[in-house]
Amino acid sequence: MTGLLGMAAANAATLLAANELLRRIRTDVAAVDFVLFLLLRFTLISLVTLLALGTGFFTSGAMGLLGAVGLAALLAAGAHRRLPRLCLPDVHPLLLAAAALLALRLLLQVWIFAPVIPDVLAYHLPKVGEWIVHGRMTGELGPDLRANFPAGFELLEAWWCVFLHHDVLIEMAGVEFLVLATAAAYALARWVDLDEKAAAFAALLVALTPGLHLQATACLNDAPMAALTLSTVVLIVQRVHPGLLLFAAGLAMGVKPTYAYLVPGLALLAWLLRKEARLAPPSPRMVAVVAAAGLAVGGFWYARNLVVHGNPVYPMTSQGIVDGNGQITLPPHPGLDHLRGNFEKFADRRLLEQVSEPSALTQFGSGWGAAAACCGLAALLAQLRESRRLRLLSIAFVVSMAGVFASVLPDPWFLRFVLFAPALPAIAAARMAAAQRGVRWVAWACAGLCFLGTMISSEMPVGALSDLTRQSWRTRVAFPLAGLPDLGRPVASVEGSRANFYLLYGPDFSRRVAFIRVGTAGELLERLRQESIRDLYSTRKAQGIQEAMQQGWVRRTIGLFFEVSPD
Amino acid sequence: MSAPGGSPVKLPGVGYNSRMDDISRRRLRLFAALVPPLLLLGWRLLACPPERLWRDGAAILSLYALFVIVAPEGRARHGVTVAVMLLLMGIYGSVQVPLALDFLKQAW
Numbered sequence: 010m011t012g013l014l015g016m017a018a019a020n021a022a023t024l025l026a027a028n029e030l031l032r033r034i035r036t037d038v039a040a041v042d043f044v045l046f047l048l049l050r051f052t053l054i055s056l057v058t059l060l061a062l063g064t065g066f067f068t069s070g071a072m073g074l075l076g077a078v079g080l081a082a083l084l085a086a087g088a089h090r091r092l093p094r095l096c097l098p099d100v101h102p103l104l105l106a107a108a109a110l111l112a113l114r115l116l117l118q119v120w121i122f123a124p125v126i127p128d129v130l131a132y133h134l135p136k137v138g139e140w141i142v143h144g145r146m147t148g149e150l151g152p153d154l155r156a157n158f159p160a161g162f163e164l165l166e167a168w169w170c171v172f173l174h175h176d177v178l179i180e181m182a183g184v185e186f187l188v189l190a191t192a193a194a195y196a197l198a199r200w201v202d203l204d205e206k207a208a209a210f211a212a213l214l215v216a217l218t219p220g221l222h223l224q225a226t227a228c229l230n231d232a233p234m235a236a237l238t239l240s241t242v243v244l245i246v247q248r249v250h251p252g253l254l255l256f257a258a259g260l261a262m263g264v265k266p267t268y269a270y271l272v273p274g275l276a277l278l279a280w281l282l283r284k285e286a287r288l289a290p291p292s293p294r295m296v297a298v299v300a301a302a303g304l305a306v307g308g309f310w311y312a313r314n315l316v317v318h319g320n321p322v323y324p325m326t327s328q329g330i331v332d333g334n335g336q337i338t339l340p341p342h343p344g345l346d347h348l349r350g351n352f353e354k355f356a357d358r359r360l361l362e363q364v365s366e367p368s369a370l371t372q373f374g375s376g377w378g379a380a381a382a383c384c385g386l387a388a389l390l391a392q393l394r395e396s397r398r399l400r401l402l403s404i405a406f407v408v409s410m411a412g413v414f415a416s417v418l419p420d421p422w423f424l425r426f427v428l429f430a431p432a433l434p435a436i437a438a439a440r441m442a443a444a445q446r447g448v449r450w451v452a453w454a455c456a457g458l459c460f461l462g463t464m465i466s467s468e469m470p471v472g473a474l475s476d477l478t479r480q481s482w483r484t485r486v487a488f489p490l491a492g493l494p495d496l497g498r499p500v501a502s503v504e505g506s507r508a509n510f511y512l513l514y515g516p517d518f519s520r521r522v523a524f525i526r527v528g529t530a531g532e533l534l535e536r537l538r539q540e541s542i543r544d545l546y547s548t549r550k551a552q553g554i555q556e557a558m559q560q561g562w563v564r565r566t567i568g569l570f571f572e573v574s575p576d
Numbered sequence: 577m578s579a580p581g582g583s584p585v586k587l588p589g590v591g592y593n594s595r596m597d598d599i600s601r602r603r604l605r606l607f608a609a610l611v612p613p614l615l616l617l618g619w620r621l622l623a624c625p626p627e628r629l630w631r632d633g634a635a636i637l638s639l640y641a642l643f644v645i646v647a648p649e650g651r652a653r654h655g656v657t658v659a660v661m662l663l664l665m666g667i668y669g670s671v672q673v674p675l676a677l678d679f680l681k682q683a684w
Contacts, residue, residue, distance in 0.1 A: 353623070356616075356634035361668045363631075366675040379672070382633065383664035390641045391657050447658040451665060458669055461676050465683050474683040 015073015016172035022079035023053045025088040032091065033295035034253065036288045040196035040208075041247050044240050047189045048257060049299070051165060055263070055306040058164045058171075065145035067167070069174050100209040107456070108213055115187070118226040119180040121477050123516065125487035126369060126468050129228045130511040132156040134179075137167045138514030141174065142521050149524050153507040154324045157317075159310035161263030162186075162230040175517050177482050183225035186233035190432070191216045193239035198436045200246050201398045203443065211439035214385070214452070217459035218435065219367035220376020220428045223466040227369035230265050235428035237261035238271055242405070242429075245279050246398075248287040252296035254279075256303035263307030266322060267426050270343075270416045274409025281401050343415035351414035351423055359424060368467040371424045377431040378462060379455035385434025388441040388448065399437060406433050486516055492567030494520070494544040501525045501537060503547040503554055506569050513546060522546075530556035530563075537573060545571040606645065613641035631667045636660065 027049040035042045057075070061067040066075075083089070097105065124134055135151030150156035165182035194215035198208035216222065224232030241257045261268040290296050311321035324330055330339040340347065355375065358364050360382055364373040375382065393400050406429070413426045442449040465474060470488050477485060484496070490512045494500060499521040500513050513522050523540045527533045533553035537543070546569055547554045554571060557563035562574050620635035629635055640660045647653045 356620070357623075357632075361631075361633040361664065361671075363667075363671050366672065366679045379665055379668045383668050384661050386633075386637055387640055387657055387660045387664065390637065391644050391653075394644070441657075445654055445658075447654065448661065451658060451661045455661075455665060458665070458672065462672060464676070464680055467679060469683055471682045472684070474680075 011073060012069045012172045012174065015069060015076055018080045019072060019076025019168075019172065022076050022083060023050050023057075025083040025092070026053055026079065028092055029083070029088050030295070030299065033292040034250075034290045034299055036247060036249055036290070038196075038247060038288075040192070040199050041243060041249070043192050044189065044196055044243050045253070047185070047192060048240060048260060048303075051185070051189075051260060052256075052299070052302050052306055054168050055161060055164045055260075056302060058168050059306070059309060062140055062146045062167075067140055067171060068144040069172050071144075072171050098205060098209060100206050104206070104209055104213060108209075108216075111213070111216060111460075115184055115226070119178060119184060120482070121474070121485075122180055122226050122469075123477060123485050123487040124176070124179065124228045124511060125470070125473070126227050126229060127508065128155075128370075130509045131507045132158070132510075133160075133163060133228060133230070134166070134511035135514075136160060137163050137170060137176075137179075138511055138518060138522070140167050141170050141518040142514060149522075151507070151510050152502065152505060152524075153510070155330075157314055157323050159263050159266060159307070161260065161307060161310070162233045162265075164306075166228060170518070175483070177485065177516065179228060180226040183228060183232060186236040187216060187221060187225040190221055190232065190236035190239055190429075193236060193243045194432045194436065196243045197239065197246070197402070197432065198439060200243070201396060201402070201436055201440065203436065203440050207439050207443035210442060210452070211436040214380040214435035214439060214456060214459070215432045217378065217456055217463060218376065218381060218428070218431045219378040219459060219462045220369075220371050220425060220431070222459075222463040223367060223369040223376070224425070224428070227466055227468070229369055229425070231425040231428055234261060234265040234268060234426075235432075237264060238268065238275075238409075238429040239432055241275055242278065242402070245275060246282060246402075248282065248285050250288070250290045250293065250296045252293070252300035253290070255300040256296075259300070259303030259305070259307035261307070263310055266325075267413065267417070270412040270426070271409040271429075273412045274405045274407070277408050278401065278405035281404070338418070338420075340416065340418060343412070345415065347418065348411060348415040350419035351417065352411075354419050355414070355424060366467045367462040370422045370468065371428075372467070373421050375424045375431075376428060377434075379458040380438055380452060381431035381434040384442075384448070384452045384455045385431065385436075385438040389434045389437035392437055392440060396440075399433075399440075402433055406430050483517060486512060490568070492570030494570070494572075496520065498544055499523060499540065499542045501540065501542045501545045501547075503527070503533065503545055504551040505546040506548065525553075527553050529553060530560055533557060534562070543573045545573070547571055609645045610642065613638040613645070617642070633664060633667065636664060 027046050030049045031042060031046045034045065061072060124130060132151060132153035132155040136156055139147050139149050162182065165185065166179050169178045169181045170176050191212045195208050195212040198211040203211060221232045221235060237257060237260055241254065241261065244253050244257055314323040315321040325339065327341055329337045329341040332338050359373065359375045362374040367374060367376060389399065389403065393403060410427050410430055417423045417426055438452050442452040473487060477487065490509055493512065496515045496517060497519045501523045503525045514520050523542055525533065525536050527536060530553050548569060549555060554563060563571050564574055565571050616638040617635060620632055620638065624632045624635060643656060644653065
């Protein structure tokens with residue numbers, strides 16, 4: 010209960026503080042200001058989380074107390090009186106009902122789903138587990154090298170875990186970014202020339218884009234990156250102060266470095282719009298502060314990698330990113346052969362999802378959904394001649410997509426890097442639907458198909474829904490790891506497998522994981538005694554384990570789990 | 577001096593016919609607009625097996641792009657637009673609806 014109150018206070022405090030900051034950098038374009046408001050909230054959360062992790066105060070009690078003190082200070086300063094008045098937008102009741110249904114289903118998905126994607130369990134979330142268990146940055150990120158990637162999104166995930174000391178609400182971080190993507194799509198649609206109703210429909214279609222929607226509840230950072238890309242586009246087309254562009258870019262680089270691949274398209278868009286009038290912010294000094302905050306939050310990870318590994322973009326090297334088998338998983342530089350290969354794969358069966366059901370990783374598909382791919386692309390082609398702004402956005406989006414396609418391998422999942430792109434056809438679909446009844450019917454039918462395709466991602470195991478709903482929220486996991494010790498028992502990882510590593514911590518983070526890197530069985534025994542640990546996560550090939558098994562004081566239980574014999 | 581259409585005409589040898597220039601510029605623009613969908617269509621015709629071509633999204637969209645470039649705005653164009661959207665939706669739905677329903681059943 011205390012955790013719940015702390016979470017409510019801290020979230021209320023960040024909302025009020027974000028609004029206070031927004032007052033000093035607002036553009037007076039409501040849709041753009043809402044995008045900026047969300048970006049400010051993410052920045053505040055990231056900064057507070059980073060500071061708490063750095064000082065060792067990242068605990069439920071300390072964060073709740075900090076939230077309560079912050080809230081009290083903001084209320085005393087009258088920040089609540091300066092909140093904008095909330096009112097229902099002037100849109101069709103059917104659209105409102107659809108949005109409410111979608112929001113309700115998202116909350117249910119957050120409550121029921123648990124992390125399941127292999128990459129998430131191997132390298133995205135182990136660091137969150139470490140942070141929550143220890144209340145600080147321990148220097149341990151898990152056994153997967155990719156855990157060294159920037160973790161801006163994981164900061165928000167940790168925020169949603171710290172108060173309850175549980176991961177039941179971890180997907181809220183993704184949902185917040187889906188809201189950002191939706192808000193950015195609305196702002197972009199308004200800029201193109203759509204009225205409020207049509208722009209709201211465009212936003213709904215974007216929220217229903219399978220790739221974005223399924224990622225929102227899958228703890229993946231491609232959808233947040235897409236949301237930040239769309240936000241940058243909004244800020245570019247609205248000709249805001251360049252400091253605000255740096256602010257958004259800093260945040261995005263802290264979430265996923267692949268944002269850099271999109272920069273050519275974004276820069277081209279800014280150049281194409283260079284002659285349009287620029288919006289002046291009320292306080293350029295506050296813009297500079299906000300830009301510095303965004304760059305600090307994003308740059309932190311690169312600075313850490315520079316200090317720890319001597320390479321800001323570690324594990325990327327001049328050979329690219331190489332996996333354990335020596336295979337290149339991300340090439341070191343762009344190439345025309347990648348561009349061609351990726352474009353061929355995109356335009357082939359993936360565009361219309363002809364191979365597999367929608368998955369959060371867009372496996373063998375595009376994740377664009379029926380609204381963007383079936384209705385939106387045709388609508389976009391039909392309207393390119395009449396709308397200069399749609400043309401400009403199309404050029405920028407195609408160049409950004411080409412930047413990504415040239416830089417990544419044509420693997421089954423590469424289209425997750427361009428999840429910002431379906432927003433444009435979705436806007437075109439909504440624009441055409443506003444003018445033509447026939448298209449409106451088709452667009453709504455496509456929205457229905459998208460709703461069906463966003464129920465559950467194909468990464469969920471067979472029977473997952475009934476398994477998840479049957480479990481108590483306190484112990485809920487997407488799948489049990491055979492041999493995992495009871496909750497609360499510490500585990501030693503001795504050259505343990507990277508796969509499913511996050512599951513070691515448990516949904517309530519009650520299992521402490523000790524990373525033991527020793528050579529001999531004697532050293533292993535000494536460390537286990539020091540740490541008071543009897544359960545091990547390892548492989549038979551690990552030297553210490555091999556020797557300990559020969560000596561008879563370690564035995565294998567199930568799978569990759571071992572235990573120290575009682576005597 | 578002005579042409580019947582009202583636009584100025586320069587005498588031969590001392591300038592150029594700007595009306596003619598407008599027309600040739602319009603043709604040039606039309607040609608430039610036709611090139612990308614034609615290239616895309618040609619590439620799809622070569623790359624896609626003939627039996628799968630009718631349900632190839634990129635081929636259908638490039639044909640449609642050629643159509644919207646040359647067809648005048650009007651009811652017929654709207655009708656074709658809706659038909660293309662329905663065709664694409666049918667192709668998408670014929671695969672995705674059974675897959676999604678089957679997967680939901682499995683997930684339960």
